[in-house]
Each structure stands twice: as C-alpha cells, then as structure tokens.
Amino acid sequence: MGLPMNAILLVDKPAGISSAEVVRRVKSRVKPARVGHLGTLDPFATGLLPIMIGEATKLAPFIDGGDKEYAGLIRLGIETDTLDRDGAEVRRADVPAISAENLAQVGAQFTGAIEQVPPVYSAIKRAGVPLYRLARRGDDVAPPEKRSVEIKRLDLICEVVDAIRFVATCSPGTYARSLARDIGIALGTVAHLEQLCRTRNGTFSIADAMPLADVLEALDSGAAMPWLINLRDALVGLPELVVDIAAEKRLRNGDSRALDSQVPQGSPLFKVISDNGELIAVARATSRVTAIVERIFNLDA
CATH class of the missing domain: 2.30.130.10 (PUA domain)
Known part of the structure; x- marks a missing residue:
C-alpha cells in the first residue's frame, strides 16, 4: 500500500485495551513489518504510547529510559488487589480531613529519591513468570523487593474529600499504582489509582500523539500521516x-x-x-x- 514501514507512531491509547493489543492492531495493518512499543501502559490507563514500526524497533535501546510524566486521580478510602480501579476491593478505611498543608507535606515526602514496592500485579518476573500471572491464578505471591526511583515533580490537589488529583514526573521503573497506595497510607487511609494518563515519555509528548482510532483509520485508508516520526528525528x-x-x-x-x-x-x-x-x-x-x-x-x- 506504499505505507511507511520505518517510523514511530505516537498513539494516544484509550482505556480498556492493553499496550500489546495496540501493537497487535497496528501490526495487522503494516505486516510483515515488525512492531513494538515503548513503556507499557496498563489497560485502564490512557495516554502516550510510542509505537515503533519496522527498523524503528531497533531504536528502543537508544530512546527508552527517559523520564515519564503522568496525570491521574487517586481514590482514597478503598484499596484494590491490583492497586487500580480494575482490581477487586480488598480493604476500606475512613478518609481523614486533608488540609492543604498536610497535602503539601505528603507531596514533599514523595518528591526526590524514594523507595517503593512494586505491585504484585506487575510484569516483574519470578522464576521466569510474570507476577501478575501467578497472582491471577491464585498463587500466594510475596510482594516484589523495594526499588529506588526518583520523583522529580509531584503536584497534589485535593479534588473532593476522597480524591487527589496529581501530576508526576518520574524516573523509569516508577509505578504510579504504588505511588497512589503509598500516598494514601501517608494520608492516614488506603487508596487506589482510579485514573492515569501518560503525558510524556522521554522526549515524546502527548501533544504530538493521535487517538488510536485515527491512526488505524489512516493505516486502513493509506492516508498521509504527517505525525509520523522518522528514525533520524527520533534520536533528538x-x-x-x-x-x-x-x-x-x-x-x-x-x-x-x-x-x-x-x-x-x-x-x-x-x-x-x-x-x-x-x-x-x-x-x-x-x-x-x-x-x-x-x-x-x-x-x-
């Protein structure tokens, strides 16, 4: 069809599908070209998902690993097994009154170099098997080991009595779901991540991304895609x-x-x-x- 096979597509992923499913839908339209992605987004999450096509898949070692930026909503008072809205409720707790001063203190507590325990429902492997698979089949899964991450920016706003709106810029390997859990604990309650949108991945911005439906329509029709990033320009x-x-x-x-x-x-x-x-x-x-x-x-x- 004359479609460019060596480029990066910046996709604005909708909620409800996995990153792997986005890759599958793109690949079905550009095969036999190879297709991959940078930085997995959970199914409930939305936002920036860089999709690499053809020779662009070779760029991953050189462009992966930059800071990520997220915007989201932390729901207080309810903890789930996955630490997000798709999980099963495991605990409830009262939500104390939260002052602006209290919120600022908690924000400062989680800014900079911190340690966090990743979720049990994660792609971290144990004996070669992702932990989420072990958890889903009912195994008793011990939490992963703590890891050091860096939160370079964290803005917290109390939207309603049981919800905190946040914007965070963080190092690779940071789990926003763990951050939501730990912020809830620091505020004297429990919490889970209700909304998450990735707005930046390294040098790529959500402002330059296109909705998945528009990307697929362009691929199906062979329409021009001026938002494609060529290999040279990807290595800013x-x-x-x-x-x-x-x-x-x-x-x-x-x-x-x-x-x-x-x-x-x-x-x-x-x-x-x-x-x-x-x-x-x-x-x-x-x-x-x-x-x-x-x-x-x-x-x-």
Missing part, C-alpha cells in the same frame, strides 16, 4: 555525522574504520547520516578519533 539530541556513499558501503559491510577521524564530540553515541539525509547507523565513540557501530538501519527493507 544526538550529534550527527554525515558520510558519503563510499563510507556508507563500508559501514554496511561491517567496517567501523570508515568512521575513523570523523567522530563528533559531545556525546559517546552519535547518529551516522547518509548524504541523502537518512539514518544509517548509531555508533559509539571509543576514543576521540575511533568508534564502533551499535546498530545499522536498513530503510529499504
């Missing part, structure tokens, strides 16, 4: 080295010496660009004058 901030066709051929034949004495300064990683402006490779400097190729991209594949 990396220095670039433009090489001629002779150097490109050497690189594609596995000869990293084609980069000798051309290594750009400023970052260990850099982009290698063809003379027609396409991403050829991502390379890593091993000295001021030498480098090795980390990934080669075949955009004609």
Whole structure:
C-alpha cells in the first residue's frame, strides 16, 4: 500500500485495551513489518504510547529510559488487589480531613529519591513468570523487593474529600499504582489509582500523539500521516555525522574504520547520516578519533 514501514507512531491509547493489543492492531495493518512499543501502559490507563514500526524497533535501546510524566486521580478510602480501579476491593478505611498543608507535606515526602514496592500485579518476573500471572491464578505471591526511583515533580490537589488529583514526573521503573497506595497510607487511609494518563515519555509528548482510532483509520485508508516520526528525528539530541556513499558501503559491510577521524564530540553515541539525509547507523565513540557501530538501519527493507 506504499505505507511507511520505518517510523514511530505516537498513539494516544484509550482505556480498556492493553499496550500489546495496540501493537497487535497496528501490526495487522503494516505486516510483515515488525512492531513494538515503548513503556507499557496498563489497560485502564490512557495516554502516550510510542509505537515503533519496522527498523524503528531497533531504536528502543537508544530512546527508552527517559523520564515519564503522568496525570491521574487517586481514590482514597478503598484499596484494590491490583492497586487500580480494575482490581477487586480488598480493604476500606475512613478518609481523614486533608488540609492543604498536610497535602503539601505528603507531596514533599514523595518528591526526590524514594523507595517503593512494586505491585504484585506487575510484569516483574519470578522464576521466569510474570507476577501478575501467578497472582491471577491464585498463587500466594510475596510482594516484589523495594526499588529506588526518583520523583522529580509531584503536584497534589485535593479534588473532593476522597480524591487527589496529581501530576508526576518520574524516573523509569516508577509505578504510579504504588505511588497512589503509598500516598494514601501517608494520608492516614488506603487508596487506589482510579485514573492515569501518560503525558510524556522521554522526549515524546502527548501533544504530538493521535487517538488510536485515527491512526488505524489512516493505516486502513493509506492516508498521509504527517505525525509520523522518522528514525533520524527520533534520536533528538544526538550529534550527527554525515558520510558519503563510499563510507556508507563500508559501514554496511561491517567496517567501523570508515568512521575513523570523523567522530563528533559531545556525546559517546552519535547518529551516522547518509548524504541523502537518512539514518544509517548509531555508533559509539571509543576514543576521540575511533568508534564502533551499535546498530545499522536498513530503510529499504
């Protein structure tokens, strides 16, 4: 159908489907191209889900791992087994009066480097099996070990007596469901995450994302998709080295010496660009004058 097979789609995921289902729906429309995603969103969650198509799947090691930003709603007084609205209720507790000062203190308590226990219903594996599978089949699953995360920004607003609206910027590996649970405990009650929307994933923003339905419609119709991000533009901030066709051929034949004495300064990683402006490779400097190729991209594949 002439559709671009090597690009990143920024999808605004709706509630009610998994990230894997989004991948499946896109893949059915672009096969045989490979399709993947960055940063799993739970089925109840909405928001930014970067979808990588074709050679863009090779970009994951270079663009995953940036800070995430979320907006959501914490419901106080009820705890669920999954720590979100889709779970079964396991406990209720009274909700005390919450003052602005109290809320500010709790916000400060959870800002910066903190430790949190991930949910039992998570993709963390034990003996090779995701914990959520063990929990769903009724096994007695011990909580995962604590992990260190960083909350770089946390704004809390008491929307109604039993609900806290929040915006958080956090490091990779942070569980918003655990944050909701722990904030509830700090406020003297229990809690679960009722709403969650991811608004930023690394350098990607929800402002540039398209609703899943619109993406699928464009793929079905073959309509132009100006919101596609090409491989070169996806690697924001990396220095670039433009090489001629002779150097490109050497690189594609596995000869990293084609980069000798051309290594750009400023970052260990850099982009290698063809003379027609396409991403050829991502390379890593091993000295001021030498480098090795980390990934080669075949955009004609």
